[in-house]
Amino acid sequence: MKLKEFARQLGLSPTTVSRALSGYPEVSEKTRKRVAEEAVRLGYRPNINAVRLVTGRAGAIGVVMGRTGEFHFAEYMSGMAERLDGEDIDILVSPTADRDLTDEVALYSRLATSGRVDAVIVHSPKPNDERIALLHELGFPFLVHGRSETDVPHAWLDIDNEGAIRRATSHLIDLGHRRIAMINGRAGRTFSLHRDKGYRDALQERGIPFDPRLVAHDHFTDELGFRYARSFLEQSPRPTAFVAGSMMTALGIYRAVRSRGLVVGRDVSVIAHDDVFPYLTADNMVPSLSATRSSMRAAGGRSADLVLQLLGGRAAEEIHELWPVELILRESTGPAPTDAQP
Amino acid sequence: MKLKEFARQLGLSPTTVSRALSGYPEVSEKTRKRVAEEAVRLGYRPNINAVRLVTGRAGAIGVVMGRTGEFHFAEYMSGMAERLDGEDIDILVSPTADRDLTDEVALYSRLATSGRVDAVIVHSPKPNDERIALLHELGFPFLVHGRSETDVPHAWLDIDNEGAIRRATSHLIDLGHRRIAMINGRAGRTFSLHRDKGYRDALQERGIPFDPRLVAHDHFTDELGFRYARSFLEQSPRPTAFVAGSMMTALGIYRAVRSRGLVVGRDVSVIAHDDVFPYLTADNMVPSLSATRSSMRAAGGRSADLVLQLLGGRAAEEIHELWPVELILRESTGPAPTDAQP
DNA sequence: CAAAAAATTTAAAACGATTTGGTTGATGCA
DNA sequence: TGCATCAACCAAATCGTTTTAAATTTTTTG
Incomplete structure (x- = not known):
């Protein structure tokens, strides 16, 4: 069902229906409610690709996945996914060549300019990270998971x-x-x-x-x-x-x-x-x-949160989060042996 | 840079440029080459969301990620990503509620009708899997990683x-x-x-x-x-x-x-x-x-392949792949002890 | 009660590509 | 030469929304 058809059935204009569903203020409460109910009843949902085209938003966050299949990656992503449930934002996974850094910079560049994602996450940064410099230069929103000394303002989340x-x-x-x-x-x-x-x-x-x-x-x-x-x-x-x-x-x-x-x-x-x-x-x-x-999973969840804030307009230089790390002592640590020389 | 502007600079119509880039036959080889070169030089790339709208294709494969963070998931996805490198297809990750199956069926339903993906992958199916029945009913392309006895035709890849x-x-x-x-x-x-x-x-x-x-x-x-x-x-x-x-x-x-x-x-x-x-x-x-x-990674790569075939028009009932599994004997197996009763 | 202000609603113009249905000019054939 | 055929290109319609600018209706105000 298309907007036009749906609006006609309601006896309203497409404009009003669109606004009602997007929660704009210039629609009466009564109308909004009716539109919302009918949308559910008749199963109307905006065509996502039309929305993307006209708004310029992609509704997705990009994540670059290393070829070495790091095992903590799944936890991080799962945390992100969990947090993003309900929001209308997807996670988009790109493979990385993982060879030299040039390739990876090119990949981020493609990703940022492709229009597929609204923001990307940079993992395992280096102190002087070309990816960060590039994304900043492109003016593309990104969150660094980890830290960098790259001297451009950027949002990051890291553990201590x-x-x-x-x-x-x-x-x-x-x-x-x-x-x-x-x-x-x-x-x-x-x-x-x-x-x-x-x-x-x-x-x-x-x-x-x-x-x-x-x-x-x-x-x-x-x-x-x-x-x-x-x-x-x-x-x-x-x-x-x-x-x-x-x-x-x-x-x-x-x-x-x-x-x-x-x-x-x-x-x-x-x-x-x-x-x-x-x-x-x-x-x-x-x-x-x-x-x-x-917890990697918690970091993933919080990362999704912070990216959402970034996209919501919060300044990147305001977003810096350093998480403390617990030290948990168990049986694998004990006093140094006195006979350490075998 | 937009198509219109780019076409004007080339002294061609948008139609011809679009066709040249998409490899349609009704464009002379000379023109095609010139368009391709200039596109690189001037940095023209079609707006992905406009393409999606007009073609109705999403350019992405959906994968549902369980909340339990299975460790083999990253390997599978990494394999997919590797295979999809170069193709213009993304991987889209959705979280799953992972509680009862009803929720998960609803999730697949949303995913299939959302227009965000062209196909989805169904993991860890049950013999009688509601997700498969649903997707079939919706007429939505999907590949099952694993097998099911669900009596509708479906593409699958499984190991023995x-x-x-x-x-x-x-x-x-x-x-x-x-x-x-x-x-x-x-x-x-x-x-x-x-x-x-x-x-x-x-x-x-x-x-x-x-x-x-x-x-x-x-x-x-x-x-x-x-x-x-x-x-x-x-x-x-x-x-x-x-x-x-x-x-x-x-x-x-x-x-x-x-x-x-x-x-x-x-x-x-x-x-x-x-x-x-x-x-x-x-x-x-x-x-x-x-x-x-x-290898999970190999399965992921091959899955991507098969989904591509599916989207290319190959019949789902033709796509059945059962991989043999190696048995590799090492030191953890040996003759049964004769004194097994302690 | 009329005019002004506010609250709703709408028509039409984007968004940026692909695709349909032509139009050209060159070539082949009788 | 005249006509059909074909290769190469193009104008305009289309995809399904959001948003701008304007029109309508309702409410407030003096």
């Missing part, structure tokens, strides 16, 4: 990675650990740098020298967690504690520790960052995993 | 769950196992039923009685894997082997086995289904996990 890892590391030092390894995220990303900083600051505060041989930067997979942990544990003296970037990494570390005949929580302490997954929980690991925790 | 689990179970029987537990997916879904059938048939073939106390149906999480495995292992005689629905479930089972002081691959054999994740690999587990394997 630095503080979380500083506290985690400090705690390990308090427990007597001196050789603390860190398996961090991909090099160059701001969140990795923040975690690096938290780690190094904690060491420095207590006068423990930083040893680059105890630090790795890479994707979050159990295999890489295992490999790095294995190789670190071969050092002499070996590390007595690990700080890890993800649950998957932690799984790898647990395996590596076991494979050396050592025991997590006694010989080697582990703290990992937990994005809170319904299918893999830190509490259930054996031994239960001490973690810095922040 | 039944065969995979039958072979896995048979193999365990060959190894001498007699009490084989099964931690399956959510009850009622076709894939779970197929796996049940494969399991039961394998038992029956060898004259092993089916024991309902050794079977569970639930979500794929490590916690549930652990809990069910724990409780099964408390039985006497306890099971000597597990068939599990997912990698996460397998993680839970490994923990449960260890927590009883038993050893996977010696005291208890485990085979799980592996959707092939970059961040968690069966080969890297300790002991390495025997698995029935089929």
